Amino acid sequence: MCGAAAHFDSPGARLPRNACAIRVENREREQGYYAAMSVEERTGTERVLQARERYVPRGVAAPQLVVSKAWGAKIWDADGREFLDFGGGIACQNLGHGPAGVVRAIHEQADRYLHQCFMVGAYEPYIEVARRLDDLWPGEAPTKTLLVNSGAEAIENAVKIARAATKRAGVVVFDRAFHGRTNLTMAMTSKLVYKQGFGPLATDIHRAPAPYPYRGVSTEDALHGLELLFKQDVAPTEVACIVLEPVQGEGGFIPMPTEFIRALNDLCDEHGILYVDDEIQSGCGRTGEMWAIEHHGIEPDILVAGKTLGGGLPLASVTGRADVMDAVHPGGLGGTFGGNPVCCAAAIAVLDELSAPGYAERAGQIAKLMRARLDDMASRHAIVGEVRGLGSMLAMELAERTPDAAKAVTAYAFDHGLVLLSCGLYGNVIRLLPPLSATDEELEQGLAILDDALGDAGSG
Numbered sequence: 001m002c003g004a005a006a007h008f009d010s011p012g013a014r015l016p017r018n019a020c021a022i023r024v025e026n027r028e029r030e031q032g033y034y035a036a037m038s039v040e041e042r043t044g045t046e047r048v049l050q051a052r053e054r055y056v057p058r059g060v061a062a063p064q065l066v067v068s069k070a071w072g073a074k075i076w077d078a079d080g081r082e083f084l085d086f087g088g089g090i091a092c093q094n095l096g097h098g099p100a101g102v103v104r105a106i107h108e109q110a111d112r113y114l115h116q117c118f119m120v121g122a123y124e125p126y127i128e129v130a131r132r133l134d135d136l137w138p139g140e141a142p143t144k145t146l147l148v149n150s151g152a153e154a155i156e157n158a159v160k161i162a163r164a165a166t167k168r169a170g171v172v173v174f175d176r177a178f179h180g181r182t183n184l185t186m187a188m189t190s191k192l193v194y195k196q197g198f199g200p201l202a203t204d205i206h207r208a209p210a211p212y213p214y215r216g217v218s219t220e221d222a223l224h225g226l227e228l229l230f231k232q233d234v235a236p237t238e239v240a241c242i243v244l245e246p247v248q249g250e251g252g253f254i255p256m257p258t259e260f261i262r263a264l265n266d267l268c269d270e271h272g273i274l275y276v277d278d279e280i281q282s283g284c285g286r287t288g289e290m291w292a293i294e295h296h297g298i299e300p301d302i303l304v305a306g307k308t309l310g311g312g313l314p315l316a317s318v319t320g321r322a323d324v325m326d327a328v329h330p331g332g333l334g335g336t337f338g339g340n341p342v343c344c345a346a347a348i349a350v351l352d353e354l355s356a357p358g359y360a361e362r363a364g365q366i367a368k369l370m371r372a373r374l375d376d377m378a379s380r381h382a383i384v385g386e387v388r389g390l391g392s393m394l395a396m397e398l399a400e401r402t403p404d405a406a407k408a409v410t411a412y413a414f415d416h417g418l419v420l421l422s423c424g425l426y427g428n429v430i431r432l433l434p435p436l437s438a439t440d441e442e443l444e445q446g447l448a449i450l451d452d453a454l455g456d457a458g459s460g
Contacts, residue, residue, distance in 0.1 A: 088434070123344075149335065184202040210256065241274040284354060315347055383398050
């Protein structure tokens with residue numbers, strides 16, 4: 001037997017002799033890979049960024065950060081600088097970088113097999129993720145789950161399923177929505193930078209107002225706009241689904257009011273429209289509940305998750321009422337890599353962590369600490385217009401509708417060892433996504449840098 005124990009489903013299974021040889025060869029390659037990586041890391045940030053400019057298209061946003069390693073709430077760059085991470089790879093690290101259970105699950109599954117294609121050979125990790133998502137469904141209906149590679153792909157499939165189930169084409173989305181960068185999801189997304197010059201885009205997409213109290217759009221205004229949409233643009237009997245983020249992510253971390261979500265749900269029930277809950281950024285425990293919609297007591301027809309679900313690996317899910325999910329004919333759903341077994345193993349460990357006793361309580365403690373500190377900053381820095389969010393999914397909108405001050409804040413923070421991300425239609429919102437495994441000391445350290453950054457930007 002090879003030096004390391006074999007990992008097969010049957011206890012005591014042994015690797016065949018040729019597999020042992022392959023494993024030794026792989027170890028040698030691994031050692032060479034890490035030695036080469038260490039050399040490259042020593043070249044520093046500047047050289048890596050120069051290579052990035054040469055080989056990666058400019059359409060991919062160009063960060064200053066070149067990551068060498070990451071653990072917990074911290075990142076180290078190629079020059080050895082340490083950063084607190086309040087971005088989480090855009091909400092993909094609610095558990096922090098490198099959680100032990102997730103890393104262990106990935107290693108164990110990698111020793112079994114890396115890829116099968118679920119449509120060629122079924123495997124238990126895919127089915128187990130679907131089972132756990134059924135257990136975590138925010139309602140009583142039995143559900144089924146499709147696993148795919150990304151949030152955009154999940155939204156695409158949610159729309160496909162809704163159209164198949166209702167025999168209708170129309171899709172209603174909202175101002176400041178972000179649902180992805182594929183052709184269909186670009187049409188569903190509101191921010192111009194993500195879709196300008198890429199047309200023609202998918203048709204039968206209809207946009208309505210969403211509540212934005214800070215900028216004067218009330219729930220009543222938004223519902224009136226939807227009523228107008230149904231009178232002048234598309235009949236509700238032609239709409240397959242309404243797609244809404246319970247907390248708009250890229251749009252500015254704007255929580256949707258309970259009365260708005262419940263009114264939408266009532267409209268869906270009245271007209272036979274399916275309610276699609278986009279939890280890609282707000283789900284997986286970010287707001288304290290497993291799904292943000294649980295704060296509102298509504299059971300959607302379809303729920304889409306991603307980002308943190310894969311624990312850092314590419315995985316997203318479309319979970320819905322079983323009768324809705326089964327409306328699609330055999331062969332109508334799937335994909336070569338959707339629900340990759342290694343990603344599924346990671347997701348099982350992630351869902352275990354998110355469901356563990358004490359997780360929700362810690363998320364609540366972090367939310368309370370951060371909200372108090374952010375409210376205090378807002379009271380002292382005139383450039384801050386509003387602090388808002390749901391649970392620990394928090395942000396502050398800067399008063400001026402330009403990205404300038406937000407860029408100054410994130411640049412100052414970076415220079416002082418804090419990774420922050422901006423968002424919003426005008427790029428003037430600072431969003432905070434620290435891992436929910438961060439210590440109070442790490443949170444306070446990062447918030448102190450933010451405080452200083454606001455002061456610096458405000459004085460300029």
